[in-house]
Amino acid sequence: MAKIKVLLIDDEQDFCFFVKKNLELNGEFEVVCAYNGEEGFALAKEISPDIILLDILMPGMDGGDVKAALNAEPVMAHIPVAFLTAAVDKKDFGSAIMKEIRNHKFIAKPVSPEELTKVIRQILSEKA
Numbered sequence: 574m575a576k577i578k579v580l581l582i583d584d585e586q587d588f589c590f591f592v593k594k595n596l597e598l599n600g601e602f603e604v605v606c607a608y609n610g611e612e613g614f615a616l617a618k619e620i621s622p623d624i625i626l627l628d629i630l631m632p633g634m635d636g637g638d639v640k641a642a643l644n645a646e647p648v649m650a651h652i653p654v655a656f657l658t659a660a661v662d663k664k665d666f667g668s669a670i671m672k673e674i675r676n677h678k679f680i681a682k683p684v685s686p687e688e689l690t691k692v693i694r695q696i697l698s699e700k701a
């Protein structure tokens with residue numbers, strides 16, 4: 574069975590390392606990391622991921638800029654994106670792992686590997 578290809582775009586390299594390590598543990602995911610928006614956008618074009626996990630607050634090209642650039646490219650506009658953010662607290666989400674705001678999915682940091690796996694599966698099942 575093909576692995577789910579995840580592109581994680583986040584300027585926090587330690588966060589990327591641990592997310593990659595934990596998601597790849599069960600063999601279901603292949604995770605590619607980019608540490609800034611420009612690199613992430615270029616990688617999205619190159620690898621055509623199944624889903625993009627995108628930090629909102631990054632220097633230079635931030636998450637909103639990356640999402641806008643993806644939407645402007647017809648071959649990438651279909652890729653599901655979930656924003657990762659530390660700007661809101663989990664208590665702001667109540668018992669939910671993910672909130673949808675204006676048709677965008679948001680995941681509060683920190684997020685456990687189990688929660689993230691659940692959210693990725695949920696987003697991809699909605700796409701199918």
